[in-house]
Amino acid sequence: MSASESLSRTTANAMQPRGLSSRRNQDRLMKALAYLIASFVALAFVFPLYWMVTTSLKTDVEIFKVPPTLFPLDPQWQNYPASTQYIPFWQYMFNTLVICALTIIGTVISCSLIAYGFARVRWPGRNAVFIVYLSTIMLPAQVTMIPLYIVFRQMGWVGTMWPLVVPAFFGNALYVFLLRQFFMTIPNELTDAARIDGANELGIFWRIMLPLLKPALATVALFTFVATYRDFLGPLIYLTEQNQWTISLGLKMFQNMYGAQWQLMMAAATLTMIPTMILFFLTQRTFIEGIALTGIKG
Amino acid sequence: MAVATKPSSGRWSASKTRSLLTGLAFISPAIIGFIAFAAWPIVQSLYYSFTDYNIFQPPYFIGLENYQDLINDRVYRIALVNTFYMVFIGLPIHLVFNFFMALLLATQIRGLSIYRTIFYLPSITPVVASTIVWLWLFNGQYGILNEIIGWFGIQPIGWLTDPRFTKPSLIFMGMWFGGNTILIYLAGLRDVPVSLLEAAELDGANALRKTWHVTLPMISPVIFYTLIINVIGYFQYFTEAWVLTATRDGSAGGPLNSMLFYAMYLYQSAFQLFKMGYASAQAWVLFAIVLIATGLLFRFSGWVYYRSEE
Numbered sequence: 196m197s198a199s200e201s202l203s204r205t206t207a208n209a210m211q212p213r214g215l216s217s218r219r220n221q222d223r224l225m226k227a228l229a230y231l232i233a234s235f236v237a238l239a240f241v242f243p244l245y246w247m248v249t250t251s252l253k254t255d256v257e258i259f260k261v262p263p264t265l266f267p268l269d270p271q272w273q274n275y276p277a278s279t280q281y282i283p284f285w286q287y288m289f290n291t292l293v294i295c296a297l298t299i300i301g302t303v304i305s306c307s308l309i310a311y312g313f314a315r316v317r318w319p320g321r322n323a324v325f326i327v328y329l330s331t332i333m334l335p336a337q338v339t340m341i342p343l344y345i346v347f348r349q350m351g352w353v354g355t356m357w358p359l360v361v362p363a364f365f366g367n368a369l370y371v372f373l374l375r376q377f378f379m380t381i382p383n384e385l386t387d388a389a390r391i392d393g394a395n396e397l398g399i400f401w402r403i404m405l406p407l408l409k410p411a412l413a414t415v416a417l418f419t420f421v422a423t424y425r426d427f428l429g430p431l432i433y434l435t436e437q438n439q440w441t442i443s444l445g446l447k448m449f450q451n452m453y454g455a456q457w458q459l460m461m462a463a464a465t466l467t468m469i470p471t472m473i474l475f476f477l478t479q480r481t482f483i484e485g486i487a488l489t490g491i492k493g
Numbered sequence: 494m495a496v497a498t499k500p501s502s503g504r505w506s507a508s509k510t511r512s513l514l515t516g517l518a519f520i521s522p523a524i525i526g527f528i529a530f531a532a533w534p535i536v537q538s539l540y541y542s543f544t545d546y547n548i549f550q551p552p553y554f555i556g557l558e559n560y561q562d563l564i565n566d567r568v569y570r571i572a573l574v575n576t577f578y579m580v581f582i583g584l585p586i587h588l589v590f591n592f593f594m595a596l597l598l599a600t601q602i603r604g605l606s607i608y609r610t611i612f613y614l615p616s617i618t619p620v621v622a623s624t625i626v627w628l629w630l631f632n633g634q635y636g637i638l639n640e641i642i643g644w645f646g647i648q649p650i651g652w653l654t655d656p657r658f659t660k661p662s663l664i665f666m667g668m669w670f671g672g673n674t675i676l677i678y679l680a681g682l683r684d685v686p687v688s689l690l691e692a693a694e695l696d697g698a699n700a701l702r703k704t705w706h707v708t709l710p711m712i713s714p715v716i717f718y719t720l721i722i723n724v725i726g727y728f729q730y731f732t733e734a735w736v737l738t739a740t741r742d743g744s745a746g747g748p749l750n751s752m753l754f755y756a757m758y759l760y761q762s763a764f765q766l767f768k769m770g771y772a773s774a775q776a777w778v779l780f781a782i783v784l785i786a787t788g789l790l791f792r793f794s795g796w797v798y799y800r801s802e803e
Contacts, residue, residue, distance in 0.1 A: 450625055486680060
């Protein structure tokens with residue numbers, strides 16, 4: 196409030212002579228400018244993706260043409276099947292999806308339980324414990340990376356996907372935070388009634404809370420999928436056997452081995468992006484609401 | 494919520510014990526996870542940082558030697574400076590750009606969902622795939638970027654080969670990955686009460702003043718949040734630079750190590766050279782830097798304006 200008050204004092208006099216119509220013109224100009232800049236930047240944002248697809252459809256001669264052709268002269272659709280043979284694309288895609296699925300299951304189960312414990316059960320010391328737990332969001336991965344690697348190595352898990360998947364079953368502070376926010380919006384009357392009827396906490400969690408939590412869980416599942424699908428450092432450290440590589444790891448190795456085959460690399464990159472893009476178009480609203488939730492409530 | 498425990502705080506009742514046990518049972522995965530994947534590894538890596546450890550032989554205590562080596566390690570210093578470059582130059586550029594784009598989108602332009610999709614897509618496509626696309630765009634000989642600047646009469650640039658341009662190239666590329674932050678700002682902007690903006694308008698404030706005196710204070714908590722999260726993230730900058738520069742033999746960092754960043758050097762020390770003690774010392778220095786940086790941000794967060802709870 197004080198901001199607008201001081202504002203009125205400082206600006207009211209200075210702005211008086213201006214008429215309403217000049218203000219409206221100014222607004223229109225601003226809006227036109229906003230359109231212009233936003234469209235230009237949007238074009239620039241789309242361009243790399245356009246160039247990726249265009250390149251993926253060129254021949255290995257056409258990609259090196261100077262000046263480059265903006266549109267493939269004769270679209271080479273067979274680049275796509277070819278790119279999936281250069282690297283065992285489907286094998287890597289399968290590996291990636293298995294890791295994603297297990298990580299999502301672990302995250303959703305553990306985070307909803309933990310969030311319930313922090314939001315709906317009243318116990319002494321709860322808020323202090325929550326703040327300590329939340330602070331782990333700020334912990335750089337590098338600090339824990341080496342001891343964890345050494346332990347996983349002693350367990351014989353290096354070269355398997357377990358170091359990537361198992362931690363997901365023990366919660367993720369960011370998603371716990373997100374679900375806790377959601378739990379707190381559910382009125383107490385709902386659970387109190389069930390408690391009077393003699394339901395225990397686990398029953399309340401399972402039968403009353405979980406169904407209400409579905410939209411929030413969908414957000415967590417989506418974010419977990421995208422984060423796991425995009426992860427590179429984790430697989431780089433732990434997936435030492437080539438037949439276990441994820442698609443991100445495979446793409447990088449592919450680039451190292453067949454550096455100049457740009458049309459095939461662009462085809463593989465396109466194929467890699469397609470699943471996340473489809474997912475986004477199907478679930479746009481969940482994504483957007485989830486982002487708003489992480490940002491504002493933070 | 495905190496108030497709820499007050500009335501019975503004097504006595505410890507059986508029901509309180511029961512609720513404590515129930516609560517702990519629900520958060521037990523978090524307790525195990527916190528100990529196993531945070532608390533214990535932090536302490537353990539501190540111990541390793543005082544040892545010479547190649548994982549094939551047991552760790553050997555050498556005191557502060559790793560830390561002394563860091564001071565004299567020229568390559569380490571390059572990685573440190575490069576990382577600070579990204580935090581102090583790249584990060585502000587990115588946040589200002591993202592905020593500016595969010596402001597544009599918040600002017601209620603039509604087709605918002607299309608713009609939103611376009612800006613957000615690079616944030617969800619796999620980093621490796623998109624960075625490989627950029628590798629092709631940046632290509633010195635056949636890359637389209639040099640072609641485009643050529644239309645304006647600019648000489649070709651060695652985006653990834655000229656050490657003077659490599660980090661600016663990374664920052665340029667990074668703007669493309671900022672959609673997530675744009676959407677966070679956009680959500681924050683839509684939360685600014687219209688009544689406040691209208692009041693300012695009635696008082697004769699123009700768009701710039703409205704932004705500066707009303708919008709900015711109102712969304713300063715969101716800006717602070719993105720600042721904290723991104724500072725921590727930029728100190729760990731890894732994948733993009735790794736994909737752009739790593740070669741088949743495992744070396745990475747680009748020309749004159751101009752794209753060698755802290756997390757890359759740490760990765761190489763630990764997982765290519767198996768200098769676990771040395772890498773742990775690096776991890777702890779990073780930890781200290783991040784703690785100091787976030788501490789300073791919180792210390793000087795007087796500009797953040799928190800709306801009082803209703």
